[in-house]
Amino acid sequence: MPLKQISILNVIPDVTYLDLSVNPIGKSLNDDSFKNIVSLESLYLVNCQIEILPPKIFAGLYRLKVVDLSENYLIYIDLTIFSHLTMIEMLFLDGNNLDELNFGILDISNNNMSGFDLEYVAVLKNLQILNIESCGLKKINKQIIQYQLEELKEIYIDGNFWDLL
Numbered sequence: 001m002p003l004k005q006i007s008i009l010n011v012i013p014d015v016t017y018l019d020l021s022v023n024p025i026g027k028s029l030n031d032d033s034f035k036n037i038v039s040l041e042s043l044y045l046v047n048c049q050i051e052i053l054p055p056k057i058f059a060g061l062y063r064l065k066v067v068d069l070s071e072n073y074l075i076y077i078d079l080t081i082f083s084h085l086t087m088i089e090m091l092f093l094d095g096n097n098l099d100e101l102n103f104g105i106l107d108i109s110n111n112n113m114s115g116f117d118l119e120y121v122a123v124l125k126n127l128q129i130l131n132i133e134s135c136g137l138k139k140i141n142k143q144i145i146q147y148q149l150e151e152l153k154e155i156y157i158d159g160n161f162w163d164l165l
Contacts, residue, residue: 013037016063019044026050026072035060042066046092050074055081063087071095080104109133109156117141122148134159 013036026049034040034057041063050072058064064085074096082088083105106127113135121127122144128151137160145152 014039016041018042020048021046021068022048024049029057030054031056031059033057037061038063040064041087044068045072047071053077053081057081058085061085066090068092069096074098105129105131107131109135112136118144124149126151128152129154129156131156132160133157136161138163 015037016039018034018037018040019042021044025045029050029052031054033054034043038060040061042065043061044066046068047070050069051074053069053074055078058067058081062084065087066089067082067085068090070092072095074093075098077093077098082091104126106121106124106129109131110133113132118141121130127149130149130152133156137157139162140157145155
């Protein structure tokens with residue numbers, strides 16, 4: 001029998017890994033769904049019939065490293081719901097119906113991203129501020145900045161290893 005209500009999970013605060021995949025819990029998610037599971041590091045919500053993510057669903061989950069929202073019915077995500085997750089390493093959104101990601105600010109500074117390609121952020125049509133300082137970058141595709149990131153107002157690129165030709 002699939003799990004439909006997840007409020008019972010709040011009585012197990014020491015859980016670090018939680019896989020609720022293939023349970024029809026999408027309509028029962030709310031801002032408090034995971035608020036007391038403060039030790040949570042990995043959360044798998046694959047194929048859970050999620051259409052909308054509540055704005056504070058990840059509030060207080062400061063240890064969260066992995067979030068898998070694959071194979072749901074998400075059309076839109078305001079990525080600011082992930083902004084306080086400073087330890088996030090993996091975010092899976094594949095298999096949804098996303099039209100665009102609404103992200104005003106993307107700060108991925110101070111990471112070792114020498115192989116990072118700006119094409120990954122080109123889908124962020126509303127991006128206004130991009131901080132890629134001290135990421136070990138060597139080159140940047142100016143066409144993406146000029147033609148695909150039309151709303152971009154500020155870009156911070158200091159502390160990289162630019163190849164100047």
